[in-house]
Amino acid sequence: MVGAADPPSTIGECSERCFKLFSQGPNTVSLLPHDNASRVKASFEDEFARFKLWASNIGVFAEVHASLDFRVRELPEVKELFLRQLDTIECRLEDQAVGGAEQSSSPVATPEAEDANASFEKWDVKETLESIHESVDWLHRLSNWVRKASFVNQNRRAKVFLLRDSKGNESQELTDEMTTGLRNVYKYFVKHNTEDLDENLRDRLIETMITRHIRILYRRSRQMSWAISKVHYAARKVDTPTNSQNPITSEQTSIIQQRQPKPLKVTPRPMIERITTPPENPRPATTVNVDIYGTLSRATSAPWRNEDGMPFPLPPRAASMGEDFVCPYCCLILPSREALNHMTWAAHVKKDLDAYFCVFKECDSPYEIYSSSKEWLSHMSTRHRMRWQCFATGHEPLLCKTSEDFETHMRTVHAGSFSDKQLPFILEISAQPITPTLEHCPFCSISDGDIEGHVSGHLREFALRSLP
DSSP states (O other), X not given: OOXXXXXXXXXXXXXXXXXXXXXXXXXXXXXXXXXXXXXXXXXXXXXXXXXXXXXXXXXXXXXXGGSHHHHTTTOHHHHHHHHHHHHHHHHHHHHHHHHHHHHHHOOSOOHHHHHHTTTGGGSOHXXXXXXXXXXXXXXXXXXXXXXXXXXXXXXXXXXXXXXXXXXXXXXXXXXXXXXXXXXXXXXXXXXXXXXXXXXXXXXXXXXXXXXXXXXXXXXXXXXXXXXXXXXXXXXXXXXXXXXXXXXXXXXXXXXXXXXXXXXXXXXXXXXXXXXXXXXXXXXXXXXXXXXXXXXXXXXXXXXXXXXXXXXXXXXXXXXXXXXXXXXTTTOOEEETHHHHSHHHHHHHHHHHSOOBOOOXXXXXXXXXXXXXXXXXXXXXXXXXXXXXXXXXXXXXXXXXXXXXXXXXXXXXXXXXXXXXTTHHHHHHHHEEEOSOSOSSOTTTOOOSSOHHHHHHHHHHHHHXXXXX
């Protein structure tokens, strides 16, 4: 364990020490006196598996520019949060290693041995397991925050993503073949399910389906390349910048401090066990020869439908084999309980779909994909349904479709009643989106009821069809 005066220099170095201690842990723990040594050993192995899942998911031991240390090199407060949890894990594992060694080397209790073990006795095996479990939980949460913050960059890099051939080399030819194949498949599906859809919107729908598919493939490829089974679990050296180009603002520092875990106060609790609620219709047990902690969780291919009739993919099998798993779509670490309930899993998948794009024919960003219906509706209402109203006396209320038309009206009809400096303010207060945002469904021409919710349902269904 590294002392407080000499903190670990990188996340990778501290993680490497934890990895080695975890590897030695089951052997030393088995030497400790306990009513159920095999159960304790299994619990430590479970925590080791969760630790490896975390390291693989965030790329702790990846190449320098893909490593976690590189990502947080200019965020010292975030780095400190990771190091704090790793130091806790390292401390607990060393305590158990020392305790096990002393038990094995001192078969006869002596006053000296009792004094030496006095500090160790403050943390029994169950308390140590609970402490490690909570620290690994925090590592998962912190990693998800970092990954979510990088989604914009991931989507940008996915635009130039290339498939790899059998030799592991990037191939433009394979990528073009895949894109052409996807376009043909989606074109056939869309054409036979949207007879009334405008041709431009149909092409837009197909392209967004391809984009979504490639984004997920890119995330998976990054995930697979970071798997511990494919990289050496050794820390990479990252040069820390002396002068940060993007210093942390006081507001960001305040947010990070609010998210810092409180001092750990552990009380004795029952031994950590894997408790899962089986699905209502459990599948027959099968043997899966796969390293669930070194590879990405894969969803089964047979979909199930929710109350809206949408074909949602089944949760990954790994969700029923451990306490945590990696979502095959957003590639974040999730607790297995989110996948064991169909409705909870469906709610999560909906968030991963990025299902929405503008359905107005004339749009200056036609292929922009929105992750939430709120962003989607905001775009359409502010860019396509904004109107400028004039309620000045002397004429009937006037509604202009563009700001240019409103400005022309003000300069010609109301000239002299305002200054040039006041015109921008008049334009701003006169602008207001009209409702409803959508007057009819472009997919099936329905014009009654909740059109916005109806259209969003169409978009989600097509998005589900484009999942890899």
